[in-house]
Amino acid sequence: MAIRYPNGKKYVPATEKKASSKKQVKKDLTFSNRGKTLEDMIDEANAYYLTVKEAVIHKKPVPIQIVNVEYPSRSAAVIREAYFRTPSTTDYNGVYKGHYIDFDAKETKNKTSFPLKNVHLHQVTHMRAATAQGGICFLLIRFSILNRSFVLPFSILNAAWAEMEKGGRKSIPFDVFEQDAIEIKESYSPQLDYLKAVTVLLPL
Amino acid sequence: MAIRYPNGKKYVPATEKKASSKKQVKKDLTFSNRGKTLEDMIDEANAYYLTVKEAVIHKKPVPIQIVNVEYPSRSAAVIREAYFRTPSTTDYNGVYKGHYIDFDAKETKNKTSFPLKNVHLHQVTHMRAATAQGGICFLLIRFSILNRSFVLPFSILNAAWAEMEKGGRKSIPFDVFEQDAIEIKESYSPQLDYLKAVTVLLPL
Numbered sequence: 001m002a003i004r005y006p007n008g009k010k011y012v013p014a015t016e017k018k019a020s021s022k023k024q025v026k027k028d029l030t031f032s033n034r035g036k037t038l039e040d041m042i043d044e045a046n047a048y049y050l051t052v053k054e055a056v057i058h059k060k061p062v063p064i065q066i067v068n069v070e071y072p073s074r075s076a077a078v079i080r081e082a083y084f085r086t087p088s089t090t091d092y093n094g095v096y097k098g099h100y101i102d103f104d105a106k107e108t109k110n111k112t113s114f115p116l117k118n119v120h121l122h123q124v125t126h127m128r129a130a131t132a133q134g135g136i137c138f139l140l141i142r143f144s145i146l147n148r149s150f151v152l153p154f155s156i157l158n159a160a161w162a163e164m165e166k167g168g169r170k171s172i173p174f175d176v177f178e179q180d181a182i183e184i185k186e187s188y189s190p191q192l193d194y195l196k197a198v199t200v201l202l203p204l
Numbered sequence: 205m206a207i208r209y210p211n212g213k214k215y216v217p218a219t220e221k222k223a224s225s226k227k228q229v230k231k232d233l234t235f236s237n238r239g240k241t242l243e244d245m246i247d248e249a250n251a252y253y254l255t256v257k258e259a260v261i262h263k264k265p266v267p268i269q270i271v272n273v274e275y276p277s278r279s280a281a282v283i284r285e286a287y288f289r290t291p292s293t294t295d296y297n298g299v300y301k302g303h304y305i306d307f308d309a310k311e312t313k314n315k316t317s318f319p320l321k322n323v324h325l326h327q328v329t330h331m332r333a334a335t336a337q338g339g340i341c342f343l344l345i346r347f348s349i350l351n352r353s354f355v356l357p358f359s360i361l362n363a364a365w366a367e368m369e370k371g372g373r374k375s376i377p378f379d380v381f382e383q384d385a386i387e388i389k390e391s392y393s394p395q396l397d398y399l400k401a402v403t404v405l406l407p408l
């Protein structure tokens with residue numbers, strides 16, 4: 001059984017992460033993936049932006065409810081009982097060129113549309129509120145089989161979500177991405193230079 | 205032995221929090237404290253700002269390194285081994301009137317100055333980077349015995365930190381707060397309406 005965070009993401013223990021990345025490398029030796037997960041690519045981009053002073057964007061830690069902690073003498077405290085909590089925001093936020101940036105990252109194996117079941121109500125609610133305050137909100141969506149990544153402005157997601165709530169379609173067609181989203185061109189360093197695409201969303 | 209997070213804060217297990225708040229109520233029945241911790245007051249203010257659509261500001265979860273998770277059938281996953289990690293940012297951020305807001309909260313029992321040992325280098329480094337991107341950064345400092353709270357602009361902290369690194373004084377005198385910080389007037393709902401003080405820091 002795959003273990004998932006409350007936000008639906010698969011849980012991978014830190015000790016297994018390296019091993020599983022290696023496995024992926026064997027399967028996929030194309031230029032643009034190299035076994036990196038979408039999260040790895042975003043981490044790499046954020047570290048790059050911080051170093052070159054282009055932006056300060058961090059992934060938020062997973063919220064945990066701690067119940068019991070042990071304190072072995074002379075060593076670090078060990079959490080012995082804790083539970084995953086449902087987050088109330090998106091995973092990433094920060095500041096770029098004076099703007100508040102807020103987004104979540106999603107990966108899909110679908111080739112013709114992005115299923116909205118990948119998005120959670122609390123994420124939509126949060127991005128609505130942050131947009132109303134003048135924040136720049138979006139989804140960073142990777143179509144893994146197509147090897148293409150997009151910045152989808154929150155306005156498009158919001159409209160699709162409202163449609164779905166009225167009984168409309170439960171996914172965003174790939175056509176919409178080609179027309180209304182901003183494609184992230186893969187480069188070398190960082191591989192996923194997503195802020196170049198986000199620049200299009202900034203007010204003039 | 206008091207248990208502390210890597211950022212120096214005392215660790216209080218969630219199950220003990222209620223009990224310890226009750227204890228504090230007994231000790232302190234003045235109008236403005238009522239046994240609430242500074243964190244409680246900020247949580248209350250942030251919930252209020254979200255409800256009245258004035259700002260979207262959240263506390264970041266404590267970063268944890270998860271090593272082992274158990275999955276009892278039919279119940280939630282239980283984290284059985286995890287460790288506290290050192291955060292790389294401040295505790296609070298969000299968006300207010302189109303501005304990126306970033307701060308940490310500090311409480312001191314000192315009455316004549318704020319000791320800089322309450323601040324950590326990674327917090328200063330982070331606020332330097334966020335300020336350079338146009339973010340509004342500050343410390344929310346509560347002098348608990350004096351029952352007075354201030355928004356200290358990052359520029360003042362940054363100058364004092366640089367002085368200390370050159371061998372200068374290791375604290376910020378209370379005079380500096382009265383002159384250069386913005387006092388938070390306590391009110392009813394929310395009790396600690398800190399954004400009113402932050403407004404002074406926003407660019408015109």
